Amino acid sequence: QQQVKQSPQSLIVQKGGISIINCAYENTAFDYFPWYQQFPGKGPALLIAIRPDVSEKKEGRFTISFNKSAKQFSLHIMDSQPGDSATYFCAAYLATGNTPLVFGKGTRLSVIA
Amino acid sequence: IAGITQAPTSQILAAGRRMTLRCTQDMRHNAMYWYRQDLGLGLRLIHYSNTAGTTGKGEVPDGYSVSRANTDDFPLTLASAVPSQTSVYFCASSERTGFGYTFGSGTRLTVV
Numbered sequence: 745q746q747q748v749k750q751s752p753q754s755l756i757v758q759k760g761g762i763s764i765i766n767c768a769y770e771n772t773a774f775d776y777f778p779w780y781q782q783f784p785g786k787g788p789a790l791l792i793a794i795r796p797d798v799s800e801k802k803e804g805r806f807t808i809s810f811n812k813s814a815k816q817f818s819l820h821i822m823d824s825q826p827g828d829s830a831t832y833f834c835a836a837y838l839a840t841g842n843t844p845l846v847f848g849k850g851t852r853l854s855v856i857a
Numbered sequence: 858i859a860g861i862t863q864a865p866t867s868q869i870l871a872a873g874r875r876m877t878l879r880c881t882q883d884m885r886h887n888a889m890y891w892y893r894q895d896l897g898l899g900l901r902l903i904h905y906s907n908t909a910g911t912t913g914k915g916e917v918p919d920g921y922s923v924s925r926a927n928t929d930d931f932p933l934t935l936a937s938a939v940p941s942q943t944s945v946y947f948c949a950s951s952e953r954t955g956f957g958y959t960f961g962s963g964t965r966l967t968v969v
Contacts, residue, residue, distance in 0.1 A: 753897065776956065787861075787947050787960030788900070833900065837955045842907060844890055844915070845955045849899035 746771060748836050750848025757855050763821040765851045767834035770815065776837040778845070779808065779819050783830045791832070792819070824855045859884050861961035863948050869967045870938050878933040878964050880948030888954040889931040891915075891923060893944040894963075900947065906931055907954045938968045 749768045757763045767777075778793035794801045794808040794817065801808045807820040821828055834848040864879045882889065891903040892915075902915030906925040920942060922934045931950075935942055948961040 750899075780958075785962075787949070787962050788958075789960065790958065839956075842954050844888075844902055844905050845958060847900045849897070 746846050748834055748846050748848045750834050750851060752851060753849070754852045755854070757824045757853065759824065759826060759855055759857045761824050763824045763828065763853055763855070765819045765832055765834070765853070766816065767818065767848050768816045769836050771836070771838065772815065773838055773840065774836040775839050777808070777810065777817050778835050778837070780833040780835065781830050782833065788833055821853075826855045826857060829853055829855050861948055861950055861959055863961035863964050865964060866962070867965040869969060872939055872968055873937050876935045876938055876966070878946055878948075878966070880931045880933070880961060881929050882950040882959070883929065884950060884959065885928060886950035886952050886959070887928070888951045889925065890949045890958070891921070891931070891933045892947045892949065893917065894947060895944050903933065905954075940968045942966065943968045
């Protein structure tokens with residue numbers, strides 16, 4: 745019940761296309777859903793996050809879509825660029841649990857020209 | 858620049874040797890974490906600490922130990938390294954447990 749399932753494991757997108765990464769969770773008590781971006785040789789860094797009381801959050805070319813009833817959320821990268829090539833992790837947070845973030849297994853995105 | 862410092866950056870270690878990976882943060886964050894990252898397996902939590910003086914086990918704690926004597930430091934010790942501990946190790950911290958992580962740049966460890 746503490747798992748976050750992320751798909752796909754890897755993704756290749758043409759420059760200018762839309763990259764979509766999906767995550768699903770079971771625990772309805774999760775109340776914050778961040779996405780982390782990791783470039784090769786670096787540690788992950790917070791990219792964007794959403795709370796379950798909103799259905800969408802947009803920051804520049806990055807959008808999180810959240811479907812509370814389906815217990816799913818997704819990251820959309822519009823106009824994907826080669827500089828977006830990285831590994832992306834979704835995660836879920838339980839405010840009342842005093843427990844670490846639960847991470848998905850990651851998606852390696854390659855944007856090709 | 859505030860953040861997390863991990864040392865060493867990389868290390869080749871003979872099997873059976875003892876090794877301590879160092880992690881120091883200067884943000885006065887209460888919580889700290891150790892993850893290992895292996896291809897296809899994502900970030901797996903080894904140990905964590907909600908606050909100085911406390912530690913907890915993560916998903917893959919066997920073969921590793923930690924201590925949290927103060928707020929800033931959270932060393933990870935491999936008592937007797939084995940080849941399966943070859944991985945990239947990331948330390949992270951957050952002001953409160955589970956929320957708003959800052960990651961270090963990682964230690965690449967190869968056990969031969």
